[in-house]
Every structure is written in C-alpha cells, then in structure tokens.
Amino acid sequence: GNSVTQMEGPVTLSEEAFLTINCTYTATGYPSLFWYVQYPGEGLQLLLKATKADDKGSNKGFEATYRKETTSFHLEKGSVQVSDSAVYFCALTGLDTGRRALTFGSGTRLQVQP
C-alpha cells in the first residue's frame, strides 16, 4: 500500500538556520505530493505541492522537489524564523482517484529558538 515516512522530531534550530525535513514515499504510479503545516491549536494548512516528477513546490520561503528516482519530497528553507515553529506533515494522493484521500506521514515538529 501507500506510505509516507518522515524524519522523527522534534527538530530544534536557531533562527536563520537552514532547515531540511526528509520525506520519502512508497507508491505505485505518479502520486501528487504535499507538505501541510499545523500551527499550535489549529488545523492543517497546505504549504506547498508538486504534481509530477521534477516539479518544485514553493511557498513562504519553503521549497520541495518531487524526486521520482529517489521517491523523495524533502522540505527545505534557507533561513527559518521563530514563526515557522509548527508540525509539518508530508502527504501523498492521487493514486486512488475514486476517493482522493491523503496518506500522511507521522509529522515532524519544528522548534525555532530566537
């Protein structure tokens, strides 16, 4: 079946540090890939997405590239801020077009210290 594996957290960084959160997936075909962010006490918000191989999704300084050869979709940001502290979820969909449900990774908590 489909699955998403993320690096375990928490990830603790100082402000302006470089961020990488690893995400790999197992699926057949060509899923769409997403990063969602969950701020404390809130629901999930879409951060970025990529729908085909070699696509790069980007938003708010975050980037992720759809790498089919390595089945990866790593999240990066060049300079994190305290306001980026949240839980980040990697997810995929598109394989089961009947329901289009998301398969989530377990989430990675990011803590950015001033």
Next chain:
Amino acid sequence: NAGVTQTPKFRILKIGQSMTLQCTQDMNHNYMYWYRQDPGMGLKLIYYSVGAGITDKGEVPNGYNVSRSTTEDFPLRLELAAPSQTSVYFCASSYSGPSSYEQYFGPGTRLTVT
C-alpha cells in the same frame, strides 16, 4: 468565505455515550473527509464522501458512522464512545476537478473519552 467549520472544538464524553461532530463547508466542494489524529501520529482516514448521498469507509471506520444529505454538511457520529476514540478529529473538503487534490481542513475537534 468561512471555509470548513467544525463544532464543537472540545468535548469530554463518558464511555458508552454518543455524540455527533458537525462539519460544514461553504466552498461547494463535492469531496469531504473525516480524519483522526492521534498523538505523535499522522492523520488516519475514517470516512469520506464524493457527493451528497454517497459515503464510504476509510482506513479506521469502526465505531463511527456518517451521512451526507447535503453538499455542505458531513456529520460524524460516535454511537458508543470508547477510550480508544480519544483523539483530535479533522474534517476536510476538496474540489472534484480532474487535477485538484488539495484538501482544506477545519480547525479540529478535540475529543476525550473517559
């Protein structure tokens, strides 16, 4: 637009009690979903609906029921609450276009069963 709204935000139930979690969206989306999020885990799909009058089971449907009488509303029913149903519940919706897989999430309902 309010997007996806959920009520209540918090609820404590005793074992064996019943309740309905409400979910409403005002984006005219055909697809709607219920997920549960357990501590330190990703979201798991409980039930989904591809349109009014059509519902189907997800990965973890036991102990829950749903209905979809209108496009806007997708309530989740717990008939006999058990401690294993202590979780945060998220409702989501998405457009049914051919390449639209982005889901919009509500703020969640935190349920405790004691």
